Amino acid sequence: MQRLIEGSEAIADAAVAAGCRFFAGYPMTPFTELLEHLARKLPEVGGTCINAESELEAVGMAWGAAATGARSATGSTGQGLALMQESFSEMTLAGLPLVIFNMSRGQADYFQSTRGGGHGDYRHIVLAPMDVPEATELTQLAFHLADRWRNPVLVYGDYLLAHTYESVEIEPIDYGTLPAKDWAVDGSAGGSGKSRLVSSLGMSKDPKRSVDPESLWKDVAKRHREIEATEVRVECGFTEDAELVVVAFGTAAKFVRYVVRQMREQGVPVGYVRPISLWPFPYSALAEAAERATRVAVFEINAGQMIDDVRLSVLGRAPVVAIGGISTDASGFGVGRLLDTEIIRERIESALKGQEVPV
Amino acid sequence: MSTDTFLPTDVPPTRPSHKVEQLKPDLLLHTNHHLCPGCGEPLVLRELLEVVTELGAAERTIGVAGIGCYTAFSSAIDLDLIQALHGRAPSVATGAKRMLPDRLVFTLQGDGDMVNEGLQEVIHTAARGESITCVLLNNGVFGETGGHMTSTTVIGQRTKNTLEGRDGSYHGYPILIGDLLAQLEGTVYAARGSVHNAAAVASTKRMLRKAFESQLRGQGFSLVEVLTMCPTGWFIPTADGPGYLDDVLGTVHITGELKADGKLVTTAELRARSQERARRQSAPGQEAERV
Numbered sequence: 159m160q161r162l163i164e165g166s167e168a169i170a171d172a173a174v175a176a177g178c179r180f181f182a183g184y185p186m187t188p189f190t191e192l193l194e195h196l197a198r199k200l201p202e203v204g205g206t207c208i209n210a211e212s213e214l215e216a217v218g219m220a221w222g223a224a225a226t227g228a229r230s231a232t233g234s235t236g237q238g239l240a241l242m243q244e245s246f247s248e249m250t251l252a253g254l255p256l257v258i259f260n261m262s263r264g265q266a267d268y269f270q271s272t273r274g275g276g277h278g279d280y281r282h283i284v285l286a287p288m289d290v291p292e293a294t295e296l297t298q299l300a301f302h303l304a305d306r307w308r309n310p311v312l313v314y315g316d317y318l319l320a321h322t323y324e325s326v327e328i329e330p331i332d333y334g335t336l337p338a339k340d341w342a343v344d345g346s347a348g349g350s351g352k353s354r355l356v357s358s359l360g361m362s363k364d365p366k367r368s369v370d371p372e373s374l375w376k377d378v379a380k381r382h383r384e385i386e387a388t389e390v391r392v393e394c395g396f397t398e399d400a401e402l403v404v405v406a407f408g409t410a411a412k413f414v415r416y417v418v419r420q421m422r423e424q425g426v427p428v429g430y431v432r433p434i435s436l437w438p439f440p441y442s443a444l445a446e447a448a449e450r451a452t453r454v455a456v457f458e459i460n461a462g463q464m465i466d467d468v469r470l471s472v473l474g475r476a477p478v479v480a481i482g483g484i485s486t487d488a489s490g491f492g493v494g495r496l497l498d499t500e501i502i503r504e505r506i507e508s509a510l511k512g513q514e515v516p517v
Numbered sequence: 518m519s520t521d522t523f524l525p526t527d528v529p530p531t532r533p534s535h536k537v538e539q540l541k542p543d544l545l546l547h548t549n550h551h552l553c554p555g556c557g558e559p560l561v562l563r564e565l566l567e568v569v570t571e572l573g574a575a576e577r578t579i580g581v582a583g584i585g586c587y588t589a590f591s592s593a594i595d596l597d598l599i600q601a602l603h604g605r606a607p608s609v610a611t612g613a614k615r616m617l618p619d620r621l622v623f624t625l626q627g628d629g630d631m632v633n634e635g636l637q638e639v640i641h642t643a644a645r646g647e648s649i650t651c652v653l654l655n656n657g658v659f660g661e662t663g664g665h666m667t668s669t670t671v672i673g674q675r676t677k678n679t680l681e682g683r684d685g686s687y688h689g690y691p692i693l694i695g696d697l698l699a700q701l702e703g704t705v706y707a708a709r710g711s712v713h714n715a716a717a718v719a720s721t722k723r724m725l726r727k728a729f730e731s732q733l734r735g736q737g738f739s740l741v742e743v744l745t746m747c748p749t750g751w752f753i754p755t756a757d758g759p760g761y762l763d764d765v766l767g768t769v770h771i772t773g774e775l776k777a778d779g780k781l782v783t784t785a786e787l788r789a790r791s792q793e794r795a796r797r798q799s800a801p802g803q804e805a806e807r808v
């Protein structure tokens with residue numbers, strides 16, 4: 159059944175449909191509504207939602223729930239997630255599935271999401287939906303991928319996504335079977351000689367292994383290389399014959415796609431690439447698109463972060479220019495004046511002509 | 518086998534020790550560990566595992582380990598375990614307990630872990646009345662890093678960063694964590710034990726049992742704080758550990774039940790009682806009261 163609902167509620171419904179049964183968070187604009195909806199919806203299905211005393215505890219609780227094998231999630235804005243990074247990094251090493259929602263205050267958390275603010279060698283799968291219907295799909299996919307890879311998955315949303323009403327239908331999506339969670343700690347194996355240990359320290363109950371962080375870190379790196387090889391998600395439009403390729407992610411990409419399609423109808427040779435997974439980043443798709451283009455333009459609402467990955471993909475095949483920039487409202491949480499199809503069109507036209515765009 | 522297979526612990530060992538009897542608790546996979554001779558932590562661990570066995574709870578117990586010397590035992594304890602970050606064990610235990618409410622869930626934390634890094638979250642976990650048991654191994658120092666001041670280090674105690682002894686006006690004052698948690702409504706049981714002698718070890722075991730029993734009845738949060746020896750971190754001879762524990766930490770963090778059966782007793786009251794006992798014991802002609 160199609161329903162006209164707010165993005166935050168749609169994401170909450172999608173999480174519940176995906177089998178999420180534990181959520182803990184701390185209120186923060188524009189993430190708060192997601193917490194509110196889950197506080198109401200999770201108990202209705204026998205789950206738990208805790209309004210934690212801080213982000214540190216929120217992620218700790220989600221960690222404990224995930225370790226028992228339950229589908230567990232937490233979230234905040236980039237600011238709140240900054241407080242959780244130590245746990246994110248350790249949960250990745252401990253091989254724990256977790257879904258993280260960043261209802262960010264713009265697009266300036268690209269580095270935090272894709273590089274991580276925590277310590278050590280770790281990566282998170284990062285999915286960036288452009289609108290509410292896609293967010294409901296990617297939320298469910300996030301829970302699947304977290305279980306499949308035993309790795310945290312971050313869903314990158316923003317103010318616009320959290321507060322836009324769209325018509326969606328949310329049904330559980332079957333992404334295929336997953337291996338049994340025989341690693342999960344449910345308390346039943348005590349005294350059997352086969353009790354389990356969920357640890358990020360490289361410790362094991364196998365007396366032959368004992369403490370071996372090096373092997374653990376190598377295993378984690380191997381897992382991340384496999385993810386890089388299999389989990390790239392990207393949408394490309396008109397790149398076969400585009401002179402200018404515009405790259406954008408998240409809600410900004412929806413605006414860019416609209417403008418590019420409109421310009422194409424008028425015969426302007428532009429195309430777009432929309433990374434859906436920010437990590438793993440679609441390096442080869444972009445490299446291919448850049449092969450035929452004379453210029454690549456990046457539209458992101460920040461001082462220039464994803465552009466680093468775009469340059470790494472293009473590797474000098476074509477000049478890469480920034481056509482986005484810092485833009486926010488008076489609160490610093492919301493949507494600034496740059497997210498406007500006319501401004502985006504002007505900037506794409508300037509880039510086509512090889513003119514500088516003031517960022 | 519004769520008792521000469523036991524090694525003296527006040528001098529460096531000259532030969533490997535031999536097991537004279539099966540002393541390993543059922544829930545320990547092996548007895549290899551790297552903790553120092555004279556350390557108090559393994560004693561508490563033994564008691565904890567014995568209580569889990571005695572309660573018949575081994576197949577429904579989840580332990581959450583903090584970061585400290587005792588962490589080394591995570592690979593030897595035959596219980597389902599989650600390793601937490603320093604300070605974060607109570608929130609991790611909360612998530613596990615909420616998903617599996619019929620399990621016995623405990624945390625194992627040191628004073629640096631619980632009272633320094635994780636103070637906020639143990640307070641909130643108690644305030645929520647989370648039905649878990651937090652076990653604190655309190656030796657008044659960061660043992661694992663080499664003997665530094667923690668929030669429970671007592672005034673006058675020498676550590677690597679209180680070289681002339683902890684000075685309240687400069688380093689601040691110790692936190693009596695048991696009192697702090699006992700007064701919260703969500704706490705049903707709080708007690709402070711010690712392992713400096715056999716009587717204290719026995720009484721600590723009773724405390725652990727009471728705490729676990731209250732949890733299994735679903736009554737709320739419980740805390741068992743145990744004073745443990747750390748001769749290495751205190752820079753004293755191994756054999757002096759129990760005496761130092763009793764004389765230095767034990768005179769500030771007084772042992773006894775702080776909350777049981779709805780009754781709250783402060784550390785100050787416990788101190789007054791023990792002083793009264795000592796006074797009566799030393800008064801000539803009066804019969805010593807049984808402690």
Ligand code: SF4
Nearest residue numbers: 552553556586660747
């Ligand atoms: S440093 Fe202290 S707490 Fe750590 S093992 Fe040695 S005696 Fe025990």
